[in-house]
Amino acid sequence: xxxxxxxxxxxxxxxxxxxxxxxxxxxxxxxxxxxxxxxxxxxxxxxxxxxxxxxxxxxxxxxxxxxxxxxxxxxxxxxxxxxxxxxxxxxxxxxxxxxxxxxxxxxxxxxxxxxxxxxxxxxxxxxxxxxxxxxxxxxxxxxxxxxxxxxxxxxxxxxxxxxxxxxxxxxxxxxxxxxxxxxxxxxxxxxxxxxxxxxxxxxxxxxxxxxxxxxxxxxxxxxxxxxxxxxxxxxxxxxxxxxxxxx
Amino acid sequence: xxxxxxxxxxxxxxxxxxxxxxxxxxxxxxxxxxxxxxxxxxxxxxxxxxxxxxxxxxxxxxxxxxxxxxxxxxxxxxxxxxxxxxxxxxxxxxxxxxxxxxxxxxxxxxxxxxxxxxxxxxxxxxxxxxxxxxxxxxxxxxxxxxxxxxxxxxxxxxxxxxxxxxxxxxxxxxxxxxxxxxxxxxxxxxxxxxxxxxxxxxxxxxxxxxxxxxxxxxxxxxxxxxxxxxxxxxxxxxxxxxxxxxxxxxxxxxxxxxxxxxxxxxxxxxxxxxxxxxxxxxxxxxxxxxxxxxxxxxxxxxxxxxxxxxxxxxxxxxxxxxxxxxxxxxxxxxxxxxxxxxxxxxxxxxxxxxxxxxxxxxxxxxxxxxxxxxxxxxxxxxxxxxxxxxxxxxxxxxxxxxxxxxxxxxxxxxxxxxxxxxxxxxxxxxxxxxxxxxxxxxxxxxxxxxxxxxxxxxxxxxxxxxxxxxxxxxxxxxxxxxxxxxxxxxxxxxxxxxxxxxxxxxxxxxxxxxxxxxxxxxxxxxxxxxxxxxxxxxxxxxxxxxxxxxxxxxxxxxxxxxxxxxxxxxxxxxxxxxxxxxxxxxxxxxxxxxxxxxxxxxxxxxxxxxxxxxxxxxxxxxxxxxxxxxxxxxxx
Numbered sequence: 001x002x003x004x005x006x007x008x009x010x011x012x013x014x015x016x017x018x019x020x021x022x023x024x025x026x027x028x029x030x031x032x033x034x035x036x037x038x039x040x041x042x043x044x045x046x047x048x049x050x051x052x053x054x055x056x057x058x059x060x061x062x063x064x065x066x067x068x069x070x071x072x073x074x075x076x077x078x079x080x081x082x083x084x085x086x087x088x089x090x091x092x093x094x095x096x097x098x099x100x101x102x103x104x105x106x107x108x109x110x111x112x113x114x115x116x117x118x119x120x121x122x123x124x125x126x127x128x129x130x131x132x133x134x135x136x137x138x139x140x141x142x143x144x145x146x147x148x149x150x151x152x153x154x155x156x157x158x159x160x161x162x163x164x165x166x167x168x169x170x171x172x173x174x175x176x177x178x179x180x181x182x183x184x185x186x187x188x189x190x191x192x193x194x195x196x197x198x199x200x201x202x203x204x205x206x207x208x209x210x211x212x213x214x215x216x217x218x219x220x221x222x223x224x225x226x227x228x229x230x231x232x233x234x235x236x237x238x239x240x241x242x243x244x245x246x247x
Numbered sequence: 248x249x250x251x252x253x254x255x256x257x258x259x260x261x262x263x264x265x266x267x268x269x270x271x272x273x274x275x276x277x278x279x280x281x282x283x284x285x286x287x288x289x290x291x292x293x294x295x296x297x298x299x300x301x302x303x304x305x306x307x308x309x310x311x312x313x314x315x316x317x318x319x320x321x322x323x324x325x326x327x328x329x330x331x332x333x334x335x336x337x338x339x340x341x342x343x344x345x346x347x348x349x350x351x352x353x354x355x356x357x358x359x360x361x362x363x364x365x366x367x368x369x370x371x372x373x374x375x376x377x378x379x380x381x382x383x384x385x386x387x388x389x390x391x392x393x394x395x396x397x398x399x400x401x402x403x404x405x406x407x408x409x410x411x412x413x414x415x416x417x418x419x420x421x422x423x424x425x426x427x428x429x430x431x432x433x434x435x436x437x438x439x440x441x442x443x444x445x446x447x448x449x450x451x452x453x454x455x456x457x458x459x460x461x462x463x464x465x466x467x468x469x470x471x472x473x474x475x476x477x478x479x480x481x482x483x484x485x486x487x488x489x490x491x492x493x494x495x496x497x498x499x500x501x502x503x504x505x506x507x508x509x510x511x512x513x514x515x516x517x518x519x520x521x522x523x524x525x526x527x528x529x530x531x532x533x534x535x536x537x538x539x540x541x542x543x544x545x546x547x548x549x550x551x552x553x554x555x556x557x558x559x560x561x562x563x564x565x566x567x568x569x570x571x572x573x574x575x576x577x578x579x580x581x582x583x584x585x586x587x588x589x590x591x592x593x594x595x596x597x598x599x600x601x602x603x604x605x606x607x608x609x610x611x612x613x614x615x616x617x618x619x620x621x622x623x624x625x626x627x628x629x630x631x632x633x634x635x636x637x638x639x640x641x642x643x644x645x646x647x648x649x650x651x652x653x654x655x656x657x658x659x660x661x662x663x664x665x666x667x668x669x670x671x672x673x674x675x676x677x678x679x680x681x682x683x684x685x686x687x688x689x690x691x692x693x694x695x696x697x698x699x700x701x702x703x704x705x706x707x708x709x710x711x712x713x714x715x716x717x718x719x720x721x722x723x724x725x726x727x728x729x730x731x732x733x734x735x736x737x738x739x740x741x742x743x744x745x746x747x748x749x750x751x752x753x754x755x756x757x758x759x760x761x762x763x764x765x766x767x768x769x770x771x772x773x774x775x776x777x778x779x780x781x782x783x784x785x786x787x788x789x790x791x792x793x794x795x796x797x798x799x800x801x802x803x804x805x806x807x808x809x810x811x812x813x814x815x816x817x818x819x820x821x822x823x824x825x826x827x828x829x830x831x832x833x834x835x836x837x838x839x840x841x842x843x844x845x846x847x848x849x850x851x852x853x854x855x856x857x858x859x860x861x862x863x864x865x866x867x868x869x870x871x872x873x874x875x876x877x878x879x880x881x882x883x
Contacts (some may be wrong), residue, residue, distance in 0.1 A: 012795065030520045038525055038746070045744045045790055045799060053796055055313065057486040059526045060627065062411055063317040078630075085630045110457055111796040118434065121314050125426040129419035130378045134298040134696045135369070137376035141333065144387030154380035154405060157412060161316055188378050 064160030165220035171212030270705030289318030291671025292472030294695030300424030323410025351679020481753025513648030680828025741786035
């Protein structure tokens, strides 16, 4: 297969960036999207040119490292997949692909397709946990958790922190990310004692980091590689309201 | 040098309790005066950094990823073992200990394994309290499943994402300590060397992967939790950036590397499809609970799987190992698959594959039940192969997955370099020559939550530590060496890319130091690896500069280390003239099974660096089995 790639090149955070066009030929349909970029980089390096910087690690859709927009879609085409799980057979032979970094005020560009998502870590640090020191836990069976609650908590806990929700949202909102964590912990009895403080602190941090608000367009849900449901944003709103009332 | 594992005396059940009592304590008010460095934020590193922070030490944690949540522990799918005996099926700490020692083909240290089994139960408690959403039954209590090498159900799981959920639990605990100011976190930082002052590990040199800045960090102790070296094979189930650099560079500074030839080839991975491939993907071993492994009985049978009647299928694991069937341990299942491929019974376009078939399980339990258990695994399989495993059997083949070898550590998880602790997959201690499924998560968290916090405190309380800052001459020397090496990479003006050499090395290692090894092949590697290394330094090219995000430069450093490390791995494989666990010397087998030689090889081989290209010096730690009787390992 052959492709024309329009890739965002930007040498550093402060340098100006632009789309640069590249051709790749002889790509087998079973090549993954990132392997196709590897092949491009091999040819660039062989010519002594700077390869395209992009983040990736596990390459099996679970670590959340890979990112980028392919033709305006976070993690490219395909439902419930990360960029590393996209295969070239998903595109038409001869197609032109526009490849850009995740764009959001809170995710500054580091280089080419690599962005800084540390804001997510800082939101988790603000309260995305249950405060239990090592060694102080009761027996795991001391507390039964209804299976449906556990399943719902799991569905929220699947978030891999990739930032696709933010990148896809026109407001660059992190509500799905924050909603998933607030939901995960609020649904479990272990998370109840800190429930009020957690949601207030995490939302305050989210705002301070410069993420936008949610206007219910559900772009985030559509882009989420783990298909995390918008209902977690609804739960986040309920939790926040509850916390504000209880003060 | 004599290797003293410092195993406490007394009955095995009492060793850890007794040792914990004997370890000196650091007064809570004094802990804040001690700096500890933790490198790596996978299960072992994140749990250690969080726990040490909670205790009150000043912790600095480092990872090369952009977030501490991304380490490759996250990819573990199937589960975590614990001797809770919640199923009332005969499990106990002793049985988990016994299964693990036997599973490791009697090449692990008994006392370490027993302690691992003991703390396994605390891990589950800790994780549940953190909010890890383990699978539950309708009554609200935790569910379990069985895993390879065990006849009890002791594996706790969170769908096919157990590693992810456990790591997020540890990561959140870590971020809580970051918030409280107990842990300072350095992401996108790669450790490039350790600094030893007066025989003690006192710091590290790192490169900021964003800016290229080379930095010095001093501490009273250094913990390496930097994972394994499966990427020496280039193609493995490890993440792209997993590397041996931290442990290998510590090795070059004097830390002994134990049993590097013990590598685990996981039986159920998606077969390679072409030369462009950058990694292999694992399909969880848990699938073997319901999937049946088979190949066509006839050589070269090219019919579609559903056209092959049962009578013409060879369910070879069930046939060869009736007691364990499809749940035979990993090394055995992998070799059995290779045997089928070698005898031209393999399936798929390359012939390097066997079927893992869910037809009977779906018939027995319904498709919905199977979906509930494995949905995400079937989805991954579909994404990669484009095939629907509910309709047609999966094709699987073994792939490098985990490395049991690692830096040598004593019972306290401290290497022979004082103050250098090694946790998780990076050390060698608990899995012997083969790791059982669902044991890596257990070991990583055991080391980080429940062992290192005690033993590290014992070291600090019992050691006179002079004040050392980054101004010490030793830091300057090591930093200079690091800079010189980087300059050398950037001045190479050859024609080939870094990946070219990595792929070449990987193929060589897979062909001759992979699932089957023999003296001739290993001997050939000892000629070919140094030659490839030379070619690397003369014909490789690294573009760009140090003072920027330069992923080629990062890879060059890692590949250069693999090119040296691989040679030690091969020497270890050659000198271990027996078969055991994942180390299969073709010269030593009984009916296709590994034939151990306890008389001559019942020891840990710990290698001391003697210079690049020079044969390392072996130190032997004899393995003494006081509780488990050495026996031919049988799963029949």
